[in-house]
Amino acid sequence: MxxxxxxxxxxxxxxxxxxxxxxxxxxxxxxxxxxxxxxxxxxxxxxxxxxxxxxxxxxxxxxxxxxxxxxxxxxxxxxxxxxxxxxxxxxxEIPANVVYSFVDEMSDRVDRGLRVSEEAVRRAERASDEPLEDHEHKTEVDAVISDLRDKYRGAMRTGVLDSRxxxxxxxxxxxxxxxxxxxxxxxxxxxxxxxxxxxxxxxxxxxxxxxxxxxxxxxxxxxx
Structure with missing residues (x-):
């Protein structure tokens, strides 16, 4: 062949x-x-x-x-x-629709990222700064921050062009x-x-x- x-x-x-x-x-x-x-x-x-x-x-x-x-x-x-x-x-040349779709996608993701951040701030306000029972060096606030990172990454980066x-x-x-x-x-x-x-x-x-x-x-x- x-x-x-x-x-x-x-x-x-x-x-x-x-x-x-x-x-x-x-x-x-x-x-x-x-x-x-x-x-x-x-x-x-x-x-x-x-x-x-x-x-x-x-x-x-x-x-x-x-x-x-x-x-x-x-x-x-x-x-x-x-x-x-x-x-x-x-x-x-890149079709204008591709750029339009990317801008639209990022606008939506920024909104999602803001919602995730707002939720984390509210949780942090209610959280204690005392160490967690099962983690001597981690507080409730630390746990909120860790969760924020995961959710923010999911909202902003998963499924999108996020690197050169x-x-x-x-x-x-x-x-x-x-x-x-x-x-x-x-x-x-x-x-x-x-x-x-x-x-x-x-x-x-x-x-x-x-x-x-x-x-x-x-x-x-x-x-x-």
């Missing part, structure tokens, strides 16, 4: 690499990422499938991987087989006419507004395996 049938581009999100959903039983994060990168490499060699990340995503990903102490082999394969490309932020990394991902995918690979619910929601294809990160390794299964074993190129 011709590789033209499969020739595609994908832009990868950090969540693809760190989600537990791509791991097999008893597989570590490092092992799962190496297996994924091997699949990406073989798809590139045999099917001309290209995978990209914007530099902001690359930096975010490598920071997370460093925190998890992965081997240098991971970075070597990542830098070899996943292309870093800056999105064309100046040349790419997310925006770069979508812009680059639109520029390249590429599919977005992510586990982030907010990014998935915005792919519709940007007119983009997407695939859940947990499904991506299986997709590549299915594509590679069509390659004639005698003609298959490997990285070994």
């Amino acid at each position: 011709s590789t033209e049938t499969f020739k595609q581009r994908f832009v990868l999100d950090t969540s693809l690499f760190v989600t537990e959903e791509i791991r097999r039983a008893d597989e570590s994060l490092e092992e799962a990422v190496l297996r994924l990168l091997d699949l990406i490499a073989h798809a590139r060699l045999n099917l001309d499938i290209s995978c990209y990340v914007p530099p902001t995503i690359h930096d975010e990903l490598t920071t997370m991987l460093e925190a998890r102490g992965v081997d240098e082999e991971v970075y070597a394969k990542l830098n070899t087989w996943v292309v870093r490309k800056h999105p064309d932020r100046y040349g790419l 990394e997310d925006f770069d991902l979508l812009i680059l995918a639109r520029e390249l006419d590429a599919g977005v690979v992510t586990e982030d619910r907010g990014i998935i929601d915005w792919t519709e507004d940007f007119g983009l294809r997407y695939i859940r990160g947990r499904e991506f390794p299986d997709l590549l395996e299915q594509y590679l299964a069509t390659v004639d074993p005698e003609e298959k190129r490997t990285i070994d």
Whole structure:
């Protein structure tokens, strides 16, 4: 079968690499990422499938991987087989409706954030500054603040574009006419507004395996 049938581009999100959903039983994060990168490499060699990340995503990903102490082999394969490309932020046009929807969404979220904050202030007024029975160093006020952070984060950030990394991902995918690979619910929601294809990160390794299964074993190129 011709590789033209499969020739595609994908832009990868950090969540693809760190989600537990791509791991097999008893597989570590490092092992799962190496297996994924091997699949990406073989798809590139045999099917001309290209995978990209914007530099902001690359930096975010490598920071997370460093925190998890992965081997240098991971970075070597990542830098070899996943292309870093800056999105064309100046040349790419974005429909006005996308901007309108974003402004409308943020306006609604600001209102929700205010309501969450007001509720927390009222609770704090009634709360005691004495330590909690089950937590020597935490007071009722501390508990209110902790709850406020969780609820405020949910009101303001969950399901919305809340970082330049997310925006770069979508812009680059639109520029390249590429599919977005992510586990982030907010990014998935915005792919519709940007007119983009997407695939859940947990499904991506299986997709590549299915594509590679069509390659004639005698003609298959490997990285070994």
